[in-house]
Amino acid sequence: MIVRYLADDQSHYGLREGNNIIQLSSDFSEIANGDFKKDGVVHQYNNVKIVEPVRPSKIVNFGWTYAKHAMETGGKAHLKEPFLFLKPLSALIADREEIVLPHNNMTSQVELEGEVALIIGKRGKNILEEEAMNYVFGCTIFNDITARDLTRDDPQYTRGKGFDTFGPLGPHVVTGLDPSNLQITSRLNNKIVQDSNTSEMTLKIPYLISWLSQIMTLEPGDVIATGSPSGSCAIKSGDTVEVEVRDVGKLQNYVR
Structure with a gap:
């Protein structure tokens, strides 16, 4: 599952695994191409603000x-x-x-x-x-x-x-x-x-x-x-x- 969330006053994409979110440094285009760049940060799902999963052009x-x-x-x-x-x-x-x-x-x-x-x-x-x-x-x-x-x-x-x-x-x-x-x-x-x-x-x-x-x-x-x-x-x-x-x-x- 791919989520987008706010942490440290910035939006990030992450991989949700159970109650954990593994933070990604990739943008959406990279993620869509299968380029998941993990940056070593892990959040608890309930400790971050979940936002819309994408910001579309339409x-x-x-x-x-x-x-x-x-x-x-x-x-x-x-x-x-x-x-x-x-x-x-x-x-x-x-x-x-x-x-x-x-x-x-x-x-x-x-x-x-x-x-x-x-x-x-x-x-x-x-x-x-x-x-x-x-x-x-x-x-x-x-x-x-x-x-x-x-x-x-x-x-x-x-x-x-x-x-x-x-x-x-x-x-x-x-x-x-x-x-x-x-x-x-x-x-x-x-x-x-x-x-x-x-x-x-x-x-x-x-x-x-x-x-x-x-x-x-x-x-x-x-x-x-x-x-x-x-x-x-x-x-x-x-x-x-x-x-x-x-x-x-x-x-x-x-x-x-």
Whole structure:
């Protein structure tokens, strides 16, 4: 597992092994190429501040990749082409940080959407579908917080998806997984509200990566959120939201 954390007022990448983090002197591009330079420092996981596992050039989101979620949110159950939108970097927050609900009367319906996110490991453009997984460094967890009333009314999704703190990510990146068969379970105040598997996606991950790379160049560290299964539901101040992905971990955030 690769984590990014703060220690001595600086951010570092590290290898998490149980409760230990082995500090790395490598940057993300080096790590993605398999160049793990250990610098001899070891931290206890609970003694450091975990931050977002990457600082991407972009956060790319796919919508309606699960038929049931498309139907529950007014979308098309079977798309001919992917439905694409972006989130700003200012939306990113880390594990255990707060989702801050807007207090400007713009929205009255904010919902959670638990997802598997892919972290790109190397630069790619016009990627062949059969080569697509070679560009994926690993998997992490994303919560696509959404102002549902705004995405329902706006002609495009930027406002409803783009508020500060609307992009919880982490807590770490796991390599070597097959993202086509990962169980996703989201809980609201310990109650299961989403329970699905990426095998139920109507658009498959290699196709999504290949299609996306024909539009924009993918860079190391970029985040691709693969879409939410059904069960998206409203959150309110005081709630605790947890997204768990089998073999990846748990992403927990608090709502303010």
